[in-house]
Amino acid sequence: MTRLPSFLLVSFCNLTLCATAQAQMVDYGSLQDLYGGPVTTSATGTPMLEKDVPANMTIITAEDIQHSGTRDIAKLLETVPGIYVMHSAAADFNVGVRGYEQADQPRLLVLINGRQVYLDDYSRTVWANLPVNIDDIRQIEVVKGPNAALFGVNAVAGVINIVTYNPLYDNNNVVSFMGGTQNLTRGSATLTHKLGDKVGLKLSGGGMRMDEFDTERGAVEAQRVTDPHRYYVSFDSLGEIKPGMQAGLGMDYARSNNTYALTNGAMSALKTESLSVKGNWAWQTDLGTWKATTYWNRYRTDYKGLFDLPKLAFLTNLVAVQLEDQFQIGKSHTFRLSTEYRRNMFNFDAFQTFAQTPELAYNMWSAGGMWHWQIRDDLSLTSAVRLDRLSLKETGDLWDGAIYQKDEYSRQLTDYSANIGLVYQPTHDDTFRITFGRGIQEPSFVEWGINTTYPSVASPLLPPGTIYDLYGNPYIQPSVTQNYEVGYDRVLAPIASVLRVSVFYQTNDKIKGATTGGAVRVLPGGIITATQAPFANVGDSQAWGGELQLKGKSASGFRWNASYSFARVVDQQSVSDVVHNDGSMPRHMVRLGGGYSYQKWDFDTLFSYLGATNMLRNETGDQTGIGVRHTSGYVTLSGRIAYKLNDNFTFAVSGSNITSLTTQESAFPAVERQALVSVTARF
């Protein structure tokens, strides 16, 4: 038996166009079985093994999810080196990447099967509202660094792509019930049904209810907390119209209510309602594989206690239409040409002292191209660029005294994102990766154009009857993040492990933030307003650091995942004063995970040490309470013990923060110990 020398690997489609594979046409399960590890298509559109991806990607598999014991998707991410998950309330999480963390975290592109699930009002993700059953997740792809040219807008700090089981290829039927401390009850189910072998249907649903943590907090904040609950239902379908052509339709609805950390460090009760409809279509032709995706996202978020308003709700409506063609020329060159149109609208359901109906909207056209060049058998280069043209417009009516006139919101912005990744694999065991990324973080709707007028609370600083008026800033600029990175993966066969090392340097320019202060104006008629227009580009920031990870499993049933990560952020003083990235997440993070499967038993544990933080916090909810709070480093221990009764039923006991009743993890109220008992049935 001989190995083929690389020069004999000749192309079967030299000088011709060959069809490629689109995500929905990929039978991930069969490929994963074949290659013994997860396969992804999200980075370049073509199927790749984790080690071949031209970006820093970690794939959390369904098996990892099962062993983790957690039922919160955000908490799953903390096993990825360089990721910090701030647990600010019982069901509230913010995911920081490589030194940059904040409440209302706006720098992540979070997707479910390629559909955006972050909210455009603050460009933030309400993790409690994600309409997905954790038992229906095939894998979560975590990509660190700006990857907007490969993944789409808002991929600045990173990308979280949640991939669920495919209704056509997979047969996932699972029901789960759980109870635990904080009076938690949770249930979920996913049912898959095939109509012949050409159509697959899937229905998922679930709910959760628990008590908010009872840890110490101020009297004002205590009035704003709420016990979290969530409900969701999700429908997905995929059918083969004819060989090489597939189409799918999906719909999600979710409603959640939880105590929520706000961008200014205060806390509020947040009710979120989301509805989404999605359609997709893929067709393999001689001119490549064409894919069209369209979806409509509708979000409504209601605050309780924000700005002391009796009523404030943000509504966003996004319609996105994406079209792409992916093709190969010869064996070595894969191209993806794409275009996207987004219509995004933002308005309020809010009390307004002065009659106005603001509605901000934008149209965005994007064009992108990706070229993957397999230079040699052991060397590949991936280059991608994306151009975004955004037209912003105020389409509602503003009150006469507003500080920005309607036409000032008519703006056009043109920006580009780029990604380059060189992957060199001199042996089967060694992978070197050099990447560059440039990502654009467009201002959020709130930063651009929030418009509210409301009565002030009693204040010794303001005359009675003063009206607050709060504005976004139509002149705010997008932030630009550039990342330079070197990575190395080494397969250590004797210990059945993979060693991953990466170092990075990142610049963040034109960082956006909310400054404090304002101006008192006396309007005609003697009306006094306290005018605030806080949003601005406040300066630049830099970060550098690295991650080290050893992950593996043995045939005898042991598994391990040990990592250390370091990130150092240096803000300009003007940034530090307002956003305070430096210290917003631990500089040092150590995680030691281990597990063992023996016959019908699984044992898993995760020990974490996270260094000190200095975060923005606002205990009172008004501007007098804002400040930087120091939190010492801490350790946590979590674990899971599971028993498989038979092929169908699994009982599990899991816990987090096991070693103490409460743990002060961040500047927000301490996190309580949690213990859960669950039963899961798969059939």
Add this chain to the structure above:
Amino acid sequence: MFPLLLRRFLLLPLLLLSVPAWATDQVEIGLALKSLPLLTQKITGSATMAIIYDPANPASETDARGIKAIMDGGQPVPGGVTLTTKLVRVDALKELAGAKIGFVANGLNAAQFAVLNNALKDSGMLTVSADLNCVQSAACIIGVAARPSVTIYYNHAAAEKSGISFAPAFIMLAKQV
């Protein structure tokens, strides 16, 4: 003590020497079978797997019998397919009739690969081997290697000749010959 030393230092090496280093093993057979769900026209129900060998080469015949033993020993086949195996001499390829899969044992020579390539025409049969010379000579559509890491080789010309096709994702992950 002596029997233990004998086993560890004498018998075990002799045993290893008695098995050809290039014998197709269970992992490679498993890889070949795991490619079946990725066929565009999936094999369903019951099917025949022909194990093709060179009768003039004892090592090839040994390899073929080893493959058959593994398959008949309950090797799992994805997709609920039931495979019946039969040994087919490379000089009697008429016996391939009806077979959906041709597993080519190690030890065939270039002339025999050419004969096998001719037999592929419009056969609708998937030929697979752990001997990568078979893929290189277009007698096999796919080749499987388990070490040092899983690698699948794919010969498009052979696939076209046989009249079968795989999902594009499978082809893109394979090394195309």
